[in-house]
Amino acid sequence: SQQGEEDPQALSIQEGENATMNCSYKTSINNLQWYRQNSGRGLVHLILIRSNEREKHSGRLRVTLDTSKKSSSLLITASRAADTASYFCATDAGDTGTASKLTFGTGTRLQVTL
Amino acid sequence: DTGVSQDPRHKITKRGQNVTFRCDPISEHNRLYWYRQTLGQGPEFLTYFQNEAQLEKSRLLSDRFSAERPKGSFSTLEIQRTEQGDSAMYLCASSLTGTSSDTQYFGPGTRLTVL
Numbered sequence: 001s002q003q004g005e006e007d008p009q010a011l012s013i014q015e016g017e018n019a020t021m022n023c024s025y026k027t028s029i030n031n032l033q034w035y036r037q038n039s040g041r042g043l044v045h046l047i048l049i050r051s052n053e054r055e056k057h058s059g060r061l062r063v064t065l066d067t068s069k070k071s072s073s074l075l076i077t078a079s080r081a082a083d084t085a086s087y088f089c090a091t092d093a094g095d096t097g098t099a100s101k102l103t104f105g106t107g108t109r110l111q112v113t114l
Numbered sequence: 115d116t117g118v119s120q121d122p123r124h125k126i127t128k129r130g131q132n133v134t135f136r137c138d139p140i141s142e143h144n145r146l147y148w149y150r151q152t153l154g155q156g157p158e159f160l161t162y163f164q165n166e167a168q169l170e171k172s173r174l175l176s177d178r179f180s181a182e183r184p185k186g187s188f189s190t191l192e193i194q195r196t197e198q199g200d201s202a203m204y205l206c207a208s209s210l211t212g213t214s215s216d217t218q219y220f221g222p223g224t225r226l227t228v229l
Contacts, residue, residue: 031216042205043157043220088156092216101147101170102207102218104156 006089006108014113019076021108023089024069030092032065033102034074037086046074046087079112086110118221120206126227127196134192135224139208146189147218148181149205150174157205163189164211196228 007022035043062075094100119138149157161171165186183189207218
């Protein structure tokens, strides 16, 4: 079963704009990870944030985590056409250092137009 | 290329046939995971191994599914007597425990179509 949901389900923006996606989950977690998936292809790992962290940056990506609300957000700044993809959040409820199964959300389909 | 590899990339089979997929993890990664993804959905966990030991199986993994990792390196996932509902993308991932990373790295997937 899916752990949570991404919001919105679909997002269409113009190149150069920022894109924000939200993820909600249901249980306590060790970490939360964001993945990107281009149409019909494998998942690419973007960023991992641990339960004791509140914000993390990687290049044009900014992730926040609010464990009290069981939610996370992914911000992509200055979007590019190449960012067009589906984005999934995934939670790991295992112990630190012993990665266990990931439970994925339903995904946000991002379309970046020129 | 030192990433996770999967073979075949595509498989078309007739209902009732058996199929087997292979996954080669990143070298020295001790954990290996199988997920299944249907159209428009996020991946769902099937099973995972630490070295050669199968540590957890989802209830999604019916008796027709079996996974092995005999030498703690590559893994195979076999589906017996395939059904049309088995049509999906089968994803493999690997990770290295004992580090602070906990990141799972995914392969390109095997897309199964059951006619």
